[in-house]
Amino acid sequence: xxxxxxxxxxxxxxxxxxxxxxxxxxxxxxxxxxxxxxxxxxxxxxxxxxxxxxxxxxxxxxxxxxxxxxxxxxxxxxxxxxxxxxxxxxxxxxxxxxxxxxxxxxxxxxxxxxxxxxxxxxxxxxxxxxxxxxxxxxxxxxxxxxxxxxxxxxxxxxxxxxxxxxxxxxxxxxxxxxxxxxxxxxxxxxxxxxxxxxxxxxxxxxxxxxxxxxxxxxxxxxxxxxxxxxxxxxxxxxxxxxxxxxxxxxxxxxxxxxxxxxxxxxxxxxxxxxxxxxxxxxxxxxxxxxxxxxxxxxxxxxxxxxxxxxxxxxxxxxxxxxxxxxxxxxxxxxxxxx
Numbered sequence: 001x002x003x004x005x006x007x008x009x010x011x012x013x014x015x016x017x018x019x020x021x022x023x024x025x026x027x028x029x030x031x032x033x034x035x036x037x038x039x040x041x042x043x044x045x046x047x048x049x050x051x052x053x054x055x056x057x058x059x060x061x062x063x064x065x066x067x068x069x070x071x072x073x074x075x076x077x078x079x080x081x082x083x084x085x086x087x088x089x090x091x092x093x094x095x096x097x098x099x100x101x102x103x104x105x106x107x108x109x110x111x112x113x114x115x116x117x118x119x120x121x122x123x124x125x126x127x128x129x130x131x132x133x134x135x136x137x138x139x140x141x142x143x144x145x146x147x148x149x150x151x152x153x154x155x156x157x158x159x160x161x162x163x164x165x166x167x168x169x170x171x172x173x174x175x176x177x178x179x180x181x182x183x184x185x186x187x188x189x190x191x192x193x194x195x196x197x198x199x200x201x202x203x204x205x206x207x208x209x210x211x212x213x214x215x216x217x218x219x220x221x222x223x224x225x226x227x228x229x230x231x232x233x234x235x236x237x238x239x240x241x242x243x244x245x246x247x248x249x250x251x252x253x254x255x256x257x258x259x260x261x262x263x264x265x266x267x268x269x270x271x272x273x274x275x276x277x278x279x280x281x282x283x284x285x286x287x288x289x290x291x292x293x294x295x296x297x298x299x300x301x302x303x304x305x306x307x308x309x310x311x312x313x314x315x316x317x318x319x320x321x322x323x324x325x326x327x328x329x330x331x332x333x334x335x336x337x338x
Contacts, residue, residue: 001052014071111124122231147218148160149161149218149222193219243313251287264293
């Protein structure tokens with residue numbers, strides 16, 4: 001769509017605005033970049049880019065600023081990203097070594113390191129429970145009509161719950177129930193099991209089987225989890241950026257909404273290999289229209305285990321942010337594989 005000369009001018013404007021946060025004029029481009037083009041030619045190219053929707057002019061006497069479409073074109077054309085700086089690598093590796101045995105500490109430390117070195121908001125979240133594959137479920141008598149449930153998954157024995165059974169169940173009955181559940185649901189993800197449970201609830205009514213009824217009730221309760229955890233770091237530095245001076249309360253409300261942020265991370269990066277970038281108006285919520293998100297997934301055992309990324313202004317240094325997020329995701333994947 002754009003010829004090489006026009007692309008170079010667009011990229012120069014995008015990078016200049018990222019660095020200065022000031023509208024960019026033709027004289028600045030002529031003095032700063034060796035394009036061998038006159039200010040008049042640069043102005044004509046900038047006018048064309050504005051007509052195409054890649055640039056905007058805040059007011060008549062000002063230079064131009066990139067639009068979301070301009071940023072998107074720029075990001076999509078990045079053939080390679082900056083290498084993550086040595087200071088970031090050293091800090092990240094240090095935190096990995098200190099927290100590798102603790103997933104929560106690992107994710108929080110990773111988000112904090114990203115924030116400290118990018119000056120943006122760092123965030124990390126494990127995969128939602130629904131994608132976890134069940135290997136085995138074990139049931140144990142606890143007290144009165146309560147039972148202890150241990151879910152062994154493809155990620156290890158990570159889920160322990162105490163649930164109320166509604167009546168005292170003998171160890172023999174619990175073994176029969178767990179045998180039935182393992183036979184029916186082992187190897188399925190939690191989301192798949194929930195769908196199968198709906199069918200089982202219809203089937204058990206037809207069979208009038210008390211054991212199956214109780215097994216379905218227990219399994220449904222055992223697979224009910226609270227919203228996943230999300231780690232958000234660097235809020236005070238992030239909100240201090242000049243880009244947000246007039247919309248602090250609105251933006252803060254969106255970022256502090258845990259459910260919204262988890263859903264956003266899942267939408268952007270959960271099914272994509274490598275880094276994903278969501279720019280400005282591409283965000284699903286109007287509160288995020290001045291923000292960009294760079295996110296990548298990390299893996300455990302060859303499967304997606306969660307997401308890590310940064311949120312910043314649309315004039316984010318995308319090349320640098322993508323490099324750091326990509327590096328963080330790779331290091332977390334390696335740490336979880338040891």
